[in-house]
Amino acid sequence: MNTLTAYLERNRERFLTELFEYLRIPSISSESAHKPDMARCAEWLREALLKAGADRAEIFPTGGNPIVYGEKVVAAGAPTVLVYGHYDVMPVDPIELWNTDPFEPTVKDGRIWGRGADDDKGQGFMHVKAFEALAATDTLRCNVKFMFEGEEEIGSGSLTTWCAEHKEMLAADIILVSDTSLLGMDTPSITCGLRGLAFVEIEATGPNRDLHSGLYGGAVVNPVNALCKMIGSLTDEEGRIALPGFYDDVREFSTAERAEINAAPFDEKAFASAIGIVEPRGEKGYTTMERKGIRPTLDVCGIWGGYTGEGAKTIIPSTAHAKVSMRLVANQDFKKVTEQFIAHIERIAPQYGVTVKCTPLHGGYPYVAPTDSAAYRAAARAMEETFGRRPVPFYSGGSIPIISTFERVLGIKSILMGFGLDTDAIHSPNENYPLENFYRGIETIPLFYRYFAENDRK
């Protein structure tokens, strides 16, 4: 057992105890009531970086939530790795479906249960602890920079500006990120594609108050009926999105590329059964792997209007709302898609009786990573060593809009070496993260640094 491995072994319990402290802070970025928790969480993380061995660590205030930056320079000529993560988490409702308190982490059945256990506190904290181990055992051969934001789940609005303002400080050879999933413990993978996102809220307003559905029904346009009709018309019978121009920029993958995507082991039955559906369904002519990786989507994430309580209340609601998420793929531009969406909704809205207002809530570009880079090779070698199997490239359906922003603003590519699993229920009740993945990540990251330092830097 070498020094590093011994260090990791010796400090396992403490790493978990520290992660639990981090998880207990309810840093929900989309709910303004949690503003003080965001600041508290950032400060906690800053101190964690210093304790782990950073030369410096600072809080950068922004118009939104603070950004935590830390660094350690080992040598002027050494390759520089910029680690990115986020300390904000998703909301927890429906809270009644959680089996444990989302902000009181617990270990059960070999998993850490709690909001952020995987996304992205658990995964981000692996980097802090891997760095600590390297620094403590004097085996760090790369300069390391950390940047943790508190707005990833709401569009990374502040980070984009902040990156543009701190290009020099952030200069690096590669950005290293753990905020994605493995195809499985037996199928390690590195994410090579991310979908973009256009997220728009629609508000349909009809009469100036809820009306008696008997006295007015038939003579007044019902905004819920109208909203349903509009949304219903946005997808066709073949699972395609019926938004004019929507597919114009979509990159069609070659037969060879599609074969590679479909060659990755994927258990369709297990996928369906894990989420309690009979079978997956989607756009005609594509496989499940393609549908969730390289094809765009349109999903209503939330809808509400009128009476939603117990029993019957016979009204025509005054307003109706829907939150619509469109996942985008290369080479769609979220700004163009958002404009297309809003223009289309305004065009198909009823001409009388209902007014429609669309509000873009956030957006991000899709991203494609190269598999022939030094960073990819280092990551693949590191994972091969800890998993005992060479990782496969994978196109994820998720969005980390900031990854494409990094490339556009900082000119740095990212390597997406995530350790999550599909069963981690991120964004859902009962989010969890296997202990094994947490520790495997902490073992793998130092190997990445070693191979990246040894390798060429192209």
Added chain:
Amino acid sequence: MNTLTAYLERNRERFLTELFEYLRIPSISSESAHKPDMARCAEWLREALLKAGADRAEIFPTGGNPIVYGEKVVAAGAPTVLVYGHYDVMPVDPIELWNTDPFEPTVKDGRIWGRGADDDKGQGFMHVKAFEALAATDTLRCNVKFMFEGEEEIGSGSLTTWCAEHKEMLAADIILVSDTSLLGMDTPSITCGLRGLAFVEIEATGPNRDLHSGLYGGAVVNPVNALCKMIGSLTDEEGRIALPGFYDDVREFSTAERAEINAAPFDEKAFASAIGIVEPRGEKGYTTMERKGIRPTLDVCGIWGGYTGEGAKTIIPSTAHAKVSMRLVANQDFKKVTEQFIAHIERIAPQYGVTVKCTPLHGGYPYVAPTDSAAYRAAARAMEETFGRRPVPFYSGGSIPIISTFERVLGIKSILMGFGLDTDAIHSPNENYPLENFYRGIETIPLFYRYFAENDRK
């Protein structure tokens, strides 16, 4: 000034004070938390009947909310009037839109503000006070029976059975009801038609938990999208309901009948402006008066699913719900329509990935009243005297399902002599009832008794 008029004049203030006591009881039948208020309200009403001069007044427990029955027999051979009303009220949300506490009635701008001020505590209580005045001045020439239920807003489930079980006790020549509106203070009217109702809740269930819309989007049927598509398809571009068989039993009115309906004064602009819409819209080929009186409807009264909080949460929701109200007209059968609706929804539901469950929440038959009866003539004469103008027959779009049930179970017709106004905002925030209408009702009702007693009883 005759004795009766003098009595009414002398007791005006007390009548209002008593009504306020009645309005303060939050007897919301659709919310189980208000169960104790239902019992309290029933008991208050029983005592009010006794104080008003009833020979007897009783609470009849039911499987649901209690029924209050009271009576006074003046002579074995006298005509018998059965007064019907309901002491339950609608829910109050969205509570934030109320200008006053819904259960702390206040008088402002000549109106009584509060939940139930019109529907139906205000209107029902006019009968108790009119009866008190007749009894106190010894001018009552009819036997009077009162029946007040606590489930009108949720389908009158208990009353139907109870009526069947108490046919003898309830024997009467006419049922007198004030639970409808006037076309206006200048256009007194008697309601001759009521729409029926079929109310169904749809639950669409997709994955067994909310899913990350990126990781799963495109490969899984989204139950909100599916629900919108189903609901959107239920109405066509001409405002007709696209439910197979839905119009089969709809009575088409003759040209003469439609002319009579459209002859009633109706200010389309004022109607639209009062509810803040540009112009009324509905089924092609019909006027606003027809659309809300003699044509059936399909309105979503409430819809919900997924994330409805602040900001963006990128999920595929696990479930989606909608409450759908269909107003029915002669000669539609709510049971048949409910079956048609459910069968159709099940037929158009996605075959994989989403399961649909429909729950009928309540229903009622439409009703048509004759204008050539002794009761109609008595009511018309009474109103002509207090309004100075002959009332017109009116087809209301509202539903009082129990009215058609009375006819089918008890074999007694009803006379719908309501004193509400369209501006009373029943079922909405800021429900109100003009003081003038409250007192005008109390003056008119004794005249109905007088003319009904004088008239023949056919």
